[in-house]
Amino acid sequence: xxxxxxxxxxxxxxxxxxxxxxxxxxxxxxxxxxxxxxxxxxxxxxxxxxxxxxxxxxxxxxxxxxxxxxxxxxxxxxxxxxxxxxxxxxxxxxxxxxxxxxxxxxxxxxxxxxxxxxxxxxxxxxxxxxxxxxxxxxxxxxxxxxxxxxxxxxxxxxxxxxxxxxxxxxxxxxxxxxxxxxxxxxxxxxxxxxxxxxxxxxxxxxxxxxxxxxxxxxxxxxxxxxxxxxxxxxxxxxxxxxxxxxxxxxxxxxxxxxxxxxxxxxxxxxxxxxxxxxxxxxxxxxxxxxxxxxxxxxxxxxxxxxxxxxxxxxxxxxxxxxxxxxxxxxxxx
Amino acid sequence: xxxxxxxxxxxxxxxxxxxxxxxxxxxxxxxxxxxxxxxxxxxxxxxxxxxxxxxxxxxxxxxxxxxxxxxxxxxxxxxxxxxxxxxxxxxxxxxxxxxxxxxxxxxxxxxxxxxxxxxxxxxxxxxxxxxxxxxxxxxxxxxxxxxxxxxxxxxxxxxxxxxxxxxxxxxxxxxxxxxxxxxxxxxxxxxxxxxxxxxxxxxxxxxxxxxxxxxxxxxxxxxxxxxxxxxxxxxxxxxxxxxxxxxxxxxxxxxxxxxxxxxxxxxxxxxxxxxxxx
Amino acid sequence: xxxxxxxxxxxxxxxxxxxxxxxxxxxxxxxxxxxxxxxxxxxxxxxxxxxxxxxxxxxxxxxxxxxxxxxxxxxxxxxxxxxxxxxxxxxxxxxxxxxxxxxxxxxxxxxxxxxxxxxxxxxxxxxxxxxxxxxxxxxxxxxxxxxxxxxxxxxxxxxxxxxxxxxxxxxxxxxxxxxxxxxxxxxxxxxxxxxxxxxxxxxxxxxxxxxxxxxxxxxxxxxxxxxxxxxxxxxxxxxxxxxxxxxxxxxxxxxxxxxxxxxxxxxxxxxxxxxxxxxxxxxxxxxxxxxxxxxxxxxxxxxxxxxxxxxxxxxxxxxxxxxxxxxxx
Numbered sequence: 001x002x003x004x005x006x007x008x009x010x011x012x013x014x015x016x017x018x019x020x021x022x023x024x025x026x027x028x029x030x031x032x033x034x035x036x037x038x039x040x041x042x043x044x045x046x047x048x049x050x051x052x053x054x055x056x057x058x059x060x061x062x063x064x065x066x067x068x069x070x071x072x073x074x075x076x077x078x079x080x081x082x083x084x085x086x087x088x089x090x091x092x093x094x095x096x097x098x099x100x101x102x103x104x105x106x107x108x109x110x111x112x113x114x115x116x117x118x119x120x121x122x123x124x125x126x127x128x129x130x131x132x133x134x135x136x137x138x139x140x141x142x143x144x145x146x147x148x149x150x151x152x153x154x155x156x157x158x159x160x161x162x163x164x165x166x167x168x169x170x171x172x173x174x175x176x177x178x179x180x181x182x183x184x185x186x187x188x189x190x191x192x193x194x195x196x197x198x199x200x201x202x203x204x205x206x207x208x209x210x211x212x213x214x215x216x217x218x219x220x221x222x223x224x225x226x227x228x229x230x231x232x233x234x235x236x237x238x239x240x241x242x243x244x245x246x247x248x249x250x251x252x253x254x255x256x257x258x259x260x261x262x263x264x265x266x267x268x269x270x271x272x273x274x275x276x277x278x279x280x281x282x283x284x285x286x287x288x289x290x291x292x293x294x295x296x297x298x299x300x301x302x303x304x305x306x307x308x309x310x311x312x313x314x315x316x317x318x319x320x321x322x323x324x325x326x327x328x329x330x331x332x333x
Numbered sequence: 334x335x336x337x338x339x340x341x342x343x344x345x346x347x348x349x350x351x352x353x354x355x356x357x358x359x360x361x362x363x364x365x366x367x368x369x370x371x372x373x374x375x376x377x378x379x380x381x382x383x384x385x386x387x388x389x390x391x392x393x394x395x396x397x398x399x400x401x402x403x404x405x406x407x408x409x410x411x412x413x414x415x416x417x418x419x420x421x422x423x424x425x426x427x428x429x430x431x432x433x434x435x436x437x438x439x440x441x442x443x444x445x446x447x448x449x450x451x452x453x454x455x456x457x458x459x460x461x462x463x464x465x466x467x468x469x470x471x472x473x474x475x476x477x478x479x480x481x482x483x484x485x486x487x488x489x490x491x492x493x494x495x496x497x498x499x500x501x502x503x504x505x506x507x508x509x510x511x512x513x514x515x516x517x518x519x520x521x522x523x524x525x526x527x528x529x530x531x532x533x534x535x536x537x538x539x540x541x542x543x544x545x546x547x548x549x550x551x552x553x554x555x556x557x558x559x560x561x562x563x564x565x566x567x568x569x570x571x572x573x574x575x576x577x578x579x580x581x582x583x584x585x586x587x588x589x590x591x592x593x594x595x596x597x598x599x600x601x602x603x604x605x606x607x608x609x610x611x
Numbered sequence: 612x613x614x615x616x617x618x619x620x621x622x623x624x625x626x627x628x629x630x631x632x633x634x635x636x637x638x639x640x641x642x643x644x645x646x647x648x649x650x651x652x653x654x655x656x657x658x659x660x661x662x663x664x665x666x667x668x669x670x671x672x673x674x675x676x677x678x679x680x681x682x683x684x685x686x687x688x689x690x691x692x693x694x695x696x697x698x699x700x701x702x703x704x705x706x707x708x709x710x711x712x713x714x715x716x717x718x719x720x721x722x723x724x725x726x727x728x729x730x731x732x733x734x735x736x737x738x739x740x741x742x743x744x745x746x747x748x749x750x751x752x753x754x755x756x757x758x759x760x761x762x763x764x765x766x767x768x769x770x771x772x773x774x775x776x777x778x779x780x781x782x783x784x785x786x787x788x789x790x791x792x793x794x795x796x797x798x799x800x801x802x803x804x805x806x807x808x809x810x811x812x813x814x815x816x817x818x819x820x821x822x823x824x825x826x827x828x829x830x831x832x833x834x835x836x837x838x839x840x841x842x843x844x845x846x847x848x849x850x851x852x853x854x855x856x857x858x859x860x861x862x863x864x865x866x867x868x869x870x871x872x873x874x875x876x877x878x879x880x881x882x883x884x885x886x887x888x889x890x891x892x893x894x895x896x897x898x899x900x901x902x903x904x905x906x907x908x909x910x911x912x913x914x915x916x917x918x919x920x921x922x923x924x925x926x927x928x929x930x931x932x933x934x935x936x937x938x939x940x
Contacts, residue, residue, distance in 0.1 A: 096505060
């Protein structure tokens with residue numbers, strides 16, 4: 001089966017006052033039908049730029065993005081328009097993503113208006129259906145965004161994204177601005193919608209607990225490069241890439257508390273500037289397994305088995321096919 | 334849109350706003366109906382010259398050096414002041430919003446060119462430039478309004494540009510791009526309504542400034558020679574400032590009160606339109 | 612251990628005096644030397660207002676302490692005059708804020724800012740203060756401290772700015788540090804560094820830490836005790852492991868249940884436990900238990916009466932039907 005959306009060697013460069021910035025550097029990924037791909041990484045890793053490139057919100061420097069086999073890179077705004085309904089987006093901040101001056105009904109109806117779908121009567125009915133679908137009362141249609149809490153606004157944003165029957169919804173940190181108790185409601189809603197409507201999600205998040213819960217496949221980025229990618233939900237159990245390990249260890253988890261584990265090794269150093277990335281492997285200055293080759297050559301993303309890819313010189317595959325994370329160095333340089 | 338009822342209620346929270354509105358309403362009524370209710374020609378010599386106020390019933394607020402009625406001048410002057418204040422501001426807002434919106438939305442070269450243009454206009458001393466324009470194009474209500482508009486749009490352009498720059502990046506604007514909305518539609522239906530509030534507030538202050546500029550022009554004798562205005566009255570009264578100071582005081586107070594009431598209204602509007610800042 | 616800071620029945624209100632809106636009600640907790648108390652809760656629960664009250668930096672008179680005591684070594688800080696509070700702030704109690712970049716003055720070098728803090732509390736020369744500032748920056752492991760002391764905040768990353776903030780907070784050798792969401796604005800790996808740094812500072816100086824956070828896991832990792840707040844009140848209070856392993860209050864249970872539990876596996880994605888409804892806004896609280904409208908195990912009694920925070924085993928719970936008893940029924 002071909003993937004719903006696939007990116008190949010995608011590069012996005014920005015011109016900044018300090019020279020060109022390569023926010024996304026030769027990234028490839030696939031999003032399968034009806035599945036969730038989580039895109040994980042810290043600030044400056046390029047995950048939001050990648051999402052914006054897929055949405056056609058930013059210019060792609062090179063590479064390809066194919067939606068069900070049709071190339072999206074290089075399309076003009078007019079050529080892109082017919083593809084818009086297929087890819088919708090839910091933004092991080094539910095306070096900024098809804099026009100404060102429009103009623104909720106209008107906000108949800110707007111995509112259909114623009115794409116000239118239905119009559120005002122059928123659209124009205126569809127708006128009420130959508131609101132009901134995301135768990136809002138029909139009275140919400142006549143109210144304004146400021147009358148709702150963060151969680152309810154995010155439901156409105158989801159209803160709007162659903163209006164055009166998309167195949168893919170890009171969710172950019174959709175729950176990170178929400179309270180824990182409300183977060184669960186929105187996550188459950190997203191999972192339920194996926195089950196019922198077969199939507200795929202590109203789910204961008206820095207919250208590992210959320211990612212581990214919702215994702216079928218995961219991609220971890222570091223400084224514009226793909227560090228590791230996997231289509232397995234086992235991915236986080238025993239991460240092979242040193243950065244993925246470090247991310248997991250740095251995340252405080254209730255699991256560890258219950259098991260009484262404390263005192264993980266702490267990843268030192270700061271994320272370098274993407275304007276001036278370190279030579280070789282971009283993670284090498286902070287990596288505790290770094291050896292000479294890591295500082296000289298940038299490791300390509302290589303396939304380890306049918307489900308996982310990793311960009312690390314030091315990850316090995318044993319004869320029986322099990323992936324071996326790097327061994328700690330005996331002598332520290 | 335913010336519900337109308339609550340907007341009025343929030344506006345009424347401000348005492349000075351209500352006072353300003355009452356004074357302003359009075360001035361507007363005076364400008365609209367004054368010449369009908371009090372049909373005395375402001376240019377006609379109706380009383381003895383330099384009559385003090387509250388003495389002669391022919392000129393309740395006194396008469397000037399030529400025996401012209403001060404009350405009639407006040408009533409007719411209100412019309413000129415308000416017409417010029419409002420029309421100059423409307424024109425300036427139209428220019429400013431267009432330029433600000435274009436440069437804030439498209440950024441890049443468009444922004445550079447338009448902002449340099451704005452800076453050129455902003456660095457020319459306003460009042461002198463108006464004098465030059467009016468002198469070149471012979472003074473009339475239209476040319477005076479146009480001249481004031483030409484010098485006062487830059488702050489609006491900068492304000493709108495700033496609003497566009499921030500609003501453009503807000504997720505709700507991107508979420509319109511994502512559903513395939515066209516650029517003009519985004520500008521007019523999404524961004525513009527969201528920067529109306531600060532524009533209204535700024536323009537209320539611009540009305541006051543325009544009235545002051547017009548008064549200054551008339552004082553210098555560069556006003557519309559066929560229209561009595563408050564500035565012109567002050568100009569006429571200038572020679573007899575020591576003996577008949579009421580000639581400058583009365584129109585002066587009228588200008589002050591009007592300008593003050595407009596800025597009160599502007600401030601109250603600001604608070605009412607931006608409730609979350611209050 | 613003897614508590615160093617003790618808060619008794621603290622209430623905070625806002626709005627007009629005639630019709631005040633209660634933000635925090637009857638909050639009591641204490642923290643001992645060298646230990647950490649976490650105050651956790653969702654937005655609007657009153658945790659940040661409580662932190663500001665401890666420093667007496669509420670935007671008075673709009674928001675004010677209406678009742679209660681904040682005792683530091685036999686001294687009631689609620690009654691202390693402003694001059695005394697100025698001595699206390701930075702010297703005895705200091706604070707670290709959520710947004711480190713916004714908390715630093717953008718037009719002063721970080722060195723000048725730390726030196727200023729040092730010199731307000733100690734009468735030492737500029738040169739000595741500078742030496743001490745460098746030592747402080749080194750102790751918070753800011754790389755190249757001698758060079759970076761001359762930097763303006765915008766040249767440092769968020770994580771480095773938070774290190775500077777911690778250095779500033781430590782400058783007066785405080786007995787209590789209040790950390791209000793100190794890692795929320797930071798990247799995951801940097802978060803871990805900052806929390807480790809706070810723990811290190813604590814072991815070295817024996818300072819008490821009050822950690823305000825919405826992240827239960829962060830609280831669990833760093834704190835000894837935890838106070839869970841909901842709608843302006845503490846609803847559960849006790850040793851962190853006990854509370855998080857066997858929560859007694861339905862709200863604490865709900866919160867813990869709402870965190871995805873990392874159940875990796877290729878099966879179907881499980882449904883998370885939801886707490887229905889929304890966090891109530893201050894001033895719109897029901898008459899009985901504030902959590903009752905969202906509570907799964909609510910009984911008629913919960914609607915009429917508000918449960919007080921009472922001892923239940925090793926901890927305090929404000930619920931008529933806490934977990935253990937429900938199980939026994």
